[in-house]
Amino acid sequence: MENSGLFSLVPLIVFLPVLGLLTNIIFGQKLNEKAIGIIASTASGLVFVVSLLLGYGLLASGGHEQLVPLADWIQIGNLSIPWQFRVDTLSVTMMLVVSGVGTLIHIYAIGYMHEDVRFKNDTKRYARFFVFMNLFIAMMMILVSGDSYLMLFVGWEGVGLCSFLLIGFWYEMDTLARPSWANSNAAKKAFIANRIGDFGFLLAAFTMFWYFGSLQFGEVFASAEAIAASQPGVIMAITLFMLIGVTGKSAQIPLFVWLPDAMAGPTPVSALIHAATMVTAGVYLVARSWSLFNLVPEAQYIVALVGAFTALFSATIAVGQYDIKKVLAYSTISQLGFMVAAVGMGAYVACMFHLVVHAFFKALLFLSAGSVILGMERGHHHLPHHASGDGHSEEVFDPGDMRNMGGLRKQMPVTFWVYMIGALALAGIFPFAGFWSKDEILLDAARNHTLIYILLALAAFLTAFYMGRQIWMVFFGKARHEAADHAEESPKVITVPLMVLAGLSILGGALNLPYLENLGHWLEHSIEAVVEHGAEIQGYLAISWGGLNPVVALISTLVALVAIFLSWLLYGRRTLAKGEDDPLRKLLGPIYKVFENKYWVDEIYNAVFVNRFVDLAGFLAEKVDWDFWHDWLHDSVIARFFRWFTKFLANPIDLGIIDAISNGLANITQRSSNALRKVQNGFVRSYALSVLMGMVLILGYLLLK
């Protein structure tokens, strides 16, 4: 095939970022910041170009999947797991999203990290950031391009590692740059929660291998139906185990707790990993395994329920948060819930559509939030008392706290407008991108699963509400802290990617407009079971204006507008004054407290699970390692034995035997010399006798010879 040349480029998507990170590792300390950033962004950008080429190649060749083997990885007996790339429409979609948004975030990070390392006083760490970012891109590429569940898992673990490395980037401090365990604890939490999810994934992989005999996508999917017919429980078990992995990686109930804490990492990290790409890995997993999920509708329903509940649950928590990034974090969890609910309902195209546009506007929102934080920091640094140079040691100023902000649209206009666009897209207002994707999901839910529809609709209401709250609190009204008064707009290197993402957020809906269904047709080549339950629908739900159902669309738009109006009533009409508390507290009372404290989930987990392990670790460290091993075994037993042994060697053996031997030799010498001395008696006759004796002996020898 004349396009096979294009597909052989696919290993570059992994090796280009690796090349970038190696360059930055080796030369990082010698290059200036701009060079480091350019190298990393170029690597990521080239991956995007390669992905475009691969997409073009697929388009030109009819969209059939291409398998590009690279090397033999595991060969044990009958088991053969090669490192093989799978280029099909689903994986190319993911590649494009990850590398595209990733490149924009790399460029943004050049400017962001330049200021961040100066706020935290460690400019040497600049290169390390980009090394990790490139590593992440490489790992994510392995995840989405692998042709077997094991390759996917390699990338899965890799992005988990990068998440740990990047969340704990400022590992010795907390978000306010005070020395603390906070950041490293957050990184550990992310890693451990992901690990629990990985455990589920591994169980799924083991079960799959046991019954299918292979982990390659092609082979598994081919024999799925046969296995389902012969052993029905197996597929259910595999899919439910996979669901555990999904809850870990994509932050669903019950393993979502790491994502809010992960906001401790620098903002580009939050944008890239925890909004646009890594967290979508779980969704990708389910989408990839569509043929397995379609065989077990019960498991699908469970998945959908988990997603829907998570969406509503975290949306309620977002309403009570003060930190600008925490709101966005819970919003991410909520939107992931939408996506997981979508795949649970079999609406794979809707889910992927929402994944792509969510990447756009959530990255936009996070990056803009980063810009806002930087602006607050700049403003804080320009305050008069700060000019004396005491640093942040006395006052604890949190630049991300929305209670300190206000009226920023005057100081940071570009940031304000892009944030608005992102918020509107997230809220699902026509004609921004979010409207189309969310609407598709809601439509599928309304047609088939009423409970899920209700949950998702409530979540959508809350989404619009908390975004509106955020906008009023941050950009309108009067500044509640002097730093907000002095805030400055961010440089171009930061605002240009924001504007690009804003454009994508506006136009992204064009990816899959209801009539055209570009994405749907594109993905059809990879995902063959697109949900079409049209036959059973009745009533108003069956209306279709070229695919768009006006009733559902109208309801969701109304819901969003009401939510925004409510938020204006509470936060916009009379903006919050300095030190004034959130009016929602008076309205909801104790319920607000629950939201604010995130249902005390972390505390419950700590008390029930985590502290058991902490106790065990403490026990092992203190009692087993220190008391038993060190004190008793080493000191008492081994050390004493050695001392005894030394004394034993010294006294009886060294003195008794060796000295005795040397002394004895000397004694023998002395005594024999005493004896021999008597030969010299001075008498000539005896000397003559000895001469004669010698002569006799010699003659005797000669005789006897």
Added chain:
Amino acid sequence: MEGTIPLTYYIIISAILFSMGALGVLIRRNALIIFMSIELMLNGANLAFVAFARNYHVITGQIFVFFVMTVAAAEVAVGLALIVAIFRSKNSIDVDQMSSLKG
């Protein structure tokens, strides 16, 4: 004069004389007697030389005896001079009294 006395007899005599001379050297304490025993040993050796010379019809044995005698004479001269000198210092010719090399 010739004789049919076997060589063996002469050799035995020679050996007897030699051993007796050796015995004398070891037993006697008088320095002069010791010296005389040495002459006895030399004589025994000379006898053996001449007997062998006769036996193999070579003259070399006799020449050797010639020289032995000459040397014996010289040796006696010097040796007795030594004994005289020692007597002058020790006033005795008892070899057992010359034991200052005792160690």
Added chain:
Amino acid sequence: MDSMLIFFIVLALAAVASAVGLLVSRSAVYAALYLVINFASVAVFYLMLGAPFIALVQITVYAGAIMVLFLFVIMLLGAEKLPKGGSLPWQRPLAIGLSAVLFFEAGYLLLQKVQSSAVLLQPEAQINTMDAIRELGINLFSIYLLPFEVTSILLLVAMVGAIILTKQEKGAKE
């Protein structure tokens, strides 16, 4: 021939007896005289062995010169009888034993050579006295000239040595 053998045995007894006398005599003078008898019997042996020159030289040099010298020195030093009992009582038995061993060894060694090439004295070998002396002279001054000259130097050295050794320091003793 029997007569020769008897003669030989008598002579041998004389020699051995005089040697024994030398060993046991308490007086130095007696010992010297015993030695003279021994020399004389050995000289007769030489004659029997066809070495007349050697025999006469034996009597001239040994019995005549050396023993006289001995007697002079005995006279000079006083031939006192040494007291009995020596300092090394264990020496005597050991010495006797060793000498006996030496005798047997020496005899055996010497006789072995004879056995291997035993040539009895030919009866027809006449020994001309003058021939023996002539042969001795010729050999002495041709083949063995160097030892001859060296021996003369040796005698010179001995003379000088004897004089020096017995020289008294001036005024040390009279």
